[in-house]
Amino acid sequence: MTNALTFMIVDDDADDCEFFHEAISEINPLFKCLTASNGEEALMKLRGEAQPLPDFIFLDLNMQRMDGRKCLAELKKDLNLKDIPVIILTTSASQKDIDETKMLGAFHFMTKPSEYQKLRKEIAFVLSQNKSGHPGITL
Template identity: 45%
Template sequence: MQEKIICFLIDDDDDDQEIFSLALNTIGTDITCITANDGIDALNRLNMDAGFVPDYIFLDLNMVRMNGRECLTEIKKLSRLNTTPVIIYSTSSQEKDITETRQLGAADYIVKPSSISILVQRLEQVLKKMK
């Protein structure tokens, strides 16, 4: 029996969290989505629970209390997460954002799509590629 895949979504938009969770549920029941409402909440969780090592981290860039770049920089300081891919999940499709986040250590970049079916396809591609 395959173990559950843990995806950690850091996004300050409730609707985006719900859509992302629905997309993962469409892909398979062996995927669990855990959410944090912003970078500070995410880092608190990651720093307080040393046993929490998600298989994938999906990170929004445009958040209020701590933006995605700052959060990514802090996540990359946690050695236990060295092998956990961090995938940017943002409305921005600017080449500058894609390039900068890759330089900071992001494994991939997903532009938030206009439909859940496109999101499902894109998430399937990322999950297969990162296995």
């Protein structure tokens, strides 16, 4: 099995997407990163051009057009997408948001850290959980 995983970051903040991409590349330069600026764009890419499908989706909650909650609900209804682990990556630390997204099927909830190294450590922690069916992930 190859350790070249594919990630999708769904966030309307271009700087946050770049921050995430840099952290992923530092964890493993073979990792690939796809981006979408809202839930609607993410679903369109995932249902059309994103092949192979990502191994993990990192999803912001607060976006225009389609927010993260609606996108998560749609992902979990789609037979081809429902098993992709979705990690909520947002500025919110609200227990209500945590509970709601877990109930909708989120794999993990992560409040966006303000420091790069904290983001990198949080991403590495999520990957180390190995619940995505990717044994032997090298970090």
